[in-house]
Amino acid sequence: MRLIGLAGWSGAGKTTLMTRLIPELAGRGVSVSTLKHAHHAFDIDRPGKDSYEHRSAGARQVLVASANRWALMTELRGAPEPPLSALLRKLDPVDLVIVEGFKRDAHPKLEVHRAANGKPWLHPDDPFIAAIAADVAPPAGRLPHAHLDDIAAIAGLILAHAQPLESFLAHG
Template identity: 65%
Template sequence: MLVIGLAGWSGAGKTTLLEKLIPELTRRGLSVSTMKHAHHNFDVDKPGKDSFVHRQAGAREVLIASANRFALMHELRGAPEPALNDLIGKLSPVDLVIIEGYKTAPHPKIEIWRAANGKDFIHPKDQTIRAIAADEKLTGLPIPAVDLNDAKAVADLILTEARPLAEIFRT
C-alpha cells in the first residue's frame, strides 16, 4: 500500500479536494482508502439504535453489518489512542491510503494551502511535507507546487510523492 497525507489548516479545503481526488484516482484504476484524525469527541452511531445501546452498555467493540457495508466501532475505554501505523493495519489492503490529519506522523504529506485563510505555510517547519497544492500560483518554493483546483495535477503529485507503507513505518 502507498501512503500519502494531506496537511493544512482548517478551512484550507482538504475535504473538498478529497471529494475530487478519490474519483480521479479510482478512474485511474487505483483502490483508495482514507483515514481522518479527529481532534475532538466524535460519534458515528445514533442514540437509541441497538449498536449505540451495546456500546453504552460497555461493549469494547460493536460490529454492524448489512448486505451493503459493515462498520466496526471500537471503544478505547481510557486506553491510549492507537498509533497511526496500528490503525492503518486495520484497513483492508488497497493501492493508496490518503491520511487527513496526523500532522506529526512520519508519512509524506502534501500541504493544502488557501490564501484566504491568512495562515502561514506549514512546509518550512515540517520536512514530511513534500509538495503543496495552493489556490494561487506560488513560485520560488523548495518543493513542487500545483493548483489546488486541478484534481488531475494533485493526483499526479500524490502518485509521485506517496511512499510504500513498509518504507514509512519500518519497525
Template identity: 75%
Template sequence: MKLIGLAGWSGAGKTTLLAKLIPCLVARGVGVSTIKHAHHRFDIDTPGKDSWIHRQAGARQVLVGSDQRWALLTELRGMPEPALPELLSHLSPVDLVIVEGFKRDRHPKIEVHRAANAKPWLHPEDPAILAIASDTAPPAALPWAALDDAEAIADLALRYAVDAGSW
C-alpha cells in the same frame, strides 16, 4: 499499499479536495482508502440505534454488518489514542491510502493551503511535506498544483506516495 497524507489547517479544503481527488484516482484504476484524524470527540453512530446502545452500555468494540457494508467501532475507554501505523494495520489492502490530518506525523504529505485562511504554511517546519496544493504559489521551491486541479494533485499523490510500512 502506498501512503500519502494531506495536511493543512482547518478550513484549508482537505475534505473538499478529497471529494474530488478520490474519483480522479479511482478513474485511473487506483483503489483508495482513507484515514481521517479528528481532534475532537466524534460519533458516527446514531443515538438510539442498536450499535449505539451496545457502545453506550460499555462494549469496547461493536461490529455492524449488512449486505452493503460493515463497520467496526472501537471505544478506547481510557486507552491511549492509536498511532497512525496501528490504524493502518486495520485497513484491508488497497493501492493507495490517503491520510487526512495527522499533520504532526512524519509520513509523506502534500500540504493543502488556502490563502484566505491566513494561517502559516506548514512546510517550512515539516520536512515530510513533499508537495503543495494551494490557491497561491508557495514560498518554497516545492512541486505544487492549484488547489482546484484534482488531476494534477492526483499526479502529485501518486508520485510522492511511499510504501505504507516504510516511513
C-alpha cells in the same frame, strides 16, 4: 500499498480536495482508502440505535454489518489513542491510502493551503511535506506544487510522492 497524507489548517479545503481526488484516482485505476483524524468527541452512532445501546452498556467493540457495508467501532475506555501506524495496519490492502489529519506524523504529505485562511505555510517546518496544493504560489518554490483546482495535477503529485506503506510502518 502506498501512503500519503493531506496536511493543512482547518478550512484549507482538505476534505473537499479528498472528495475530488478519489474519483480522479479511481478513474486512473488506483484503489484508494482513506483514514481521517477526527476530534475526540466524534461519533458515528446515534442514541436509540442498538449499536449505540451496546456501546453505552459497556461493550469494548461493536461490529455492525449489512449486505452493503460493515463498521467496527472500538471504545478506548480510557486507553490512549492508537498511533497512525496501528490504525493503518487495520486497513485492507489497496493501491493508495490517503490520510487526512495526523499532520504532525512522519509520513509523506501534500500540504493543502488556502490564502484566505490567513494561516502560515506548514512546509517550512515539516520535512515530510513533499508537495503543495494551494490557491496561491508557494514561497521559495522548492517543492512541486499545483493549483487547488487542478485535480489532475494534484493526483499526479500524490502518485509521484506517495511512499510504500511498509517503509512508514517500519519506523512508526
